Amino acid sequence: MTRRAAIAWTRVAVVVGAVLLLEVLCRTAVINPLTVIPPSAMVVALWEMLLSGDITGDIAQTFSTVLAAFIASVVVGFGIGALVHALPRVRRAIDPLLASYYAVPFFVFYPLLVALFGLNTLPLVAIGFISATPAMMIATLIGLDRVPPVLRKVARIQRLGRVRTVLSVTLPSALPHLFSGLKLALAYAFIGVIAGEFILSGGGLGYAIAYAYESFENRTMYGLMLFVLLTATVTNGVLAAWEAHIAARRRRA
Amino acid sequence: MPADMTAELAPAHATLRGVTRVYDTKPPLHALGPIDLDLARGEFFSVVGPSGCGKSTLLDVLAGLSAPTAGTATFEGNVVAGRVPDGVGVVFQEDASFPWLSVSDNVAFGLRRAGVAAAEVARRVDYSVGFMGLKDFAASYPAQLSGGMRQRVCIARTLVQQPRLILLDEPFGALDQQTRLLMGDELLRLWRETGATVLLITHALDEAAMLSDRVGVMSARPGRFIDLVQTGWARERDSRVVSDPHFGELTARLWSSLRAESMKAIGRPE
Numbered sequence: 001m002t003r004r005a006a007i008a009w010t011r012v013a014v015v016v017g018a019v020l021l022l023e024v025l026c027r028t029a030v031i032n033p034l035t036v037i038p039p040s041a042m043v044v045a046l047w048e049m050l051l052s053g054d055i056t057g058d059i060a061q062t063f064s065t066v067l068a069a070f071i072a073s074v075v076v077g078f079g080i081g082a083l084v085h086a087l088p089r090v091r092r093a094i095d096p097l098l099a100s101y102y103a104v105p106f107f108v109f110y111p112l113l114v115a116l117f118g119l120n121t122l123p124l125v126a127i128g129f130i131s132a133t134p135a136m137m138i139a140t141l142i143g144l145d146r147v148p149p150v151l152r153k154v155a156r157i158q159r160l161g162r163v164r165t166v167l168s169v170t171l172p173s174a175l176p177h178l179f180s181g182l183k184l185a186l187a188y189a190f191i192g193v194i195a196g197e198f199i200l201s202g203g204g205l206g207y208a209i210a211y212a213y214e215s216f217e218n219r220t221m222y223g224l225m226l227f228v229l230l231t232a233t234v235t236n237g238v239l240a241a242w243e244a245h246i247a248a249r250r251r252r253a
Numbered sequence: 254m255p256a257d258m259t260a261e262l263a264p265a266h267a268t269l270r271g272v273t274r275v276y277d278t279k280p281p282l283h284a285l286g287p288i289d290l291d292l293a294r295g296e297f298f299s300v301v302g303p304s305g306c307g308k309s310t311l312l313d314v315l316a317g318l319s320a321p322t323a324g325t326a327t328f329e330g331n332v333v334a335g336r337v338p339d340g341v342g343v344v345f346q347e348d349a350s351f352p353w354l355s356v357s358d359n360v361a362f363g364l365r366r367a368g369v370a371a372a373e374v375a376r377r378v379d380y381s382v383g384f385m386g387l388k389d390f391a392a393s394y395p396a397q398l399s400g401g402m403r404q405r406v407c408i409a410r411t412l413v414q415q416p417r418l419i420l421l422d423e424p425f426g427a428l429d430q431q432t433r434l435l436m437g438d439e440l441l442r443l444w445r446e447t448g449a450t451v452l453l454i455t456h457a458l459d460e461a462a463m464l465s466d467r468v469g470v471m472s473a474r475p476g477r478f479i480d481l482v483q484t485g486w487a488r489e490r491d492s493r494v495v496s497d498p499h500f501g502e503l504t505a506r507l508w509s510s511l512r513a514e515s516m517k518a519i520g521r522p523e
Contacts, residue, residue: 148349157316157342168362168366
């Protein structure tokens with residue numbers, strides 16, 4: 001077995017072990033089942049909700065909101081990142097702001113966003129967008145910084161125009177960092193939207209979890225939590241595998 | 254300037270006339286010149302000099318990557334004014350292969366972007382990859398190759414475009430001595446095969462003495478030519494010239510021209 005395979009199997013064993021432990025502790029009432037239901041019951045609850053179609057609307061609302069926030073943050077984050085990269089003075093001015101950005105609890109702006117956009121999904125898109133955009137922007141700046149100057153020289157020697165240089169050399173060279181930005185932007189958009197739905201929303205997975213919590217519907221709450229957890233894990237896993245595939249080609253032997 | 258700074262082998266393929274480069278720093282940095290040089294068509298010319306003397310700046314000016322502050326560079330009679338002319342290929346010291354492309358795609362890069370027909374691209378790539386001994390690695394990615402092989406990819410990428418002037422900026426600087434000697438042989442073979450004019454920037458006196466028809470020795474910054482050495486080698490030559498007694502004489506002469514300038518460059522003038 002290779003070292004990487006051994007690490008992967010160890011990781012799976014840790015997760016499976018933790019789930020089994022929780023199952024045993026819940027079944028033996030060491031953990032009060034009124035507080036936490038066994039993982040197997042969570043799976044059953046989720047399966048029933050999915051089959052009944054009860055949460056289809058919430059899933060669609062959350063996913064569409066996350067998608068809108070993600071796309072907007074990637075487009076705007078990349079655009080601003082590229083612009084700031086081309087303007088070193090502006091960059092020097094905003095670098096400290098970017099570095100401390102995630103220290104700001106931007107959920108405090110939620111009431112302001114509701115006042116601005118109304119009580120609909122737009123404030124949630126805005127929260128996801130505000131959460132995700134700096135990640136994409138920072139990744140873009142790092143990616144463009146790391147393009148080796150010699151590759152730009154090669155582009156000039158090949159007499160490529162500005163647009164072709166960007167498309168054929170700059171972007172492919174910066175791709176691993178841009179991909180990290182995409183991954184982070186998706187994660188932050190997801191967190192931002194779900195958290196926003198918790199605070200003030202009439203639908204979506206965050207709202208459904210909060211509603212189930214307030215109604216003491218443990219099975220529903222844990223089923224939904226499991227769904228959110230699985231969605232985040234699977235999405236991140238797929239993106240991580242894709243990222244590793246890109247990186248493997250470039251890794252020096 | 255010594256009297257024979259320009260080649261006797263007219264007509265000149267590329268020329269530098271009073272080329273000077275001053276960088277717009279505070280205070281301004283006078284990096285190069287004024288320099289005069291004629292490169293004969295099909296000549297192999299090397300430039301040696303102390304670190305920071307402006308060797309790479311000279312190459313950048315001739316390649317059109319950088320415009321001279323004063324003076325004129327020409328290639329095939331046309332002024333090179335900060336724009337890379339057609340027919341010029343450059344190989345850099347750093348690894349300039351594209352890590353996201355396979356060897357064959359790296360080599361085909363420029364041809365595809367120039368709109369060359371696919372069949373012609375395939376034919377020329379196949380030849381260049383084979384010429385540089387990379388046939389078995391055509392589908393490999395640069396990350397899977399050694400430093401020397403990656404540099405071969407870059408040379409193949411230059412070769413495939415059939416340049417008439419090949420500029421090499423310390424292309425073997427990062428390689429070990431044995432690989433450098435072998436790469437030198439490859440370079441000589443390429444030079445003979447293509448008939449291109451070659452300008453090699455190097456810090457290695459033995460490399461310059463082994464490969465070149467002429468070697469220009471530059472002063473410490475601002476770089477100017479202080480000596481020009483005709484090697485007298487036959488066109489058919491390879492790395493075995495290092496065992497020729499004349500090779501020792503050449504490197505000794507180059508070092509005697511260069512020593513005082515190198516001492517100046519490290520702040521210990523004699």
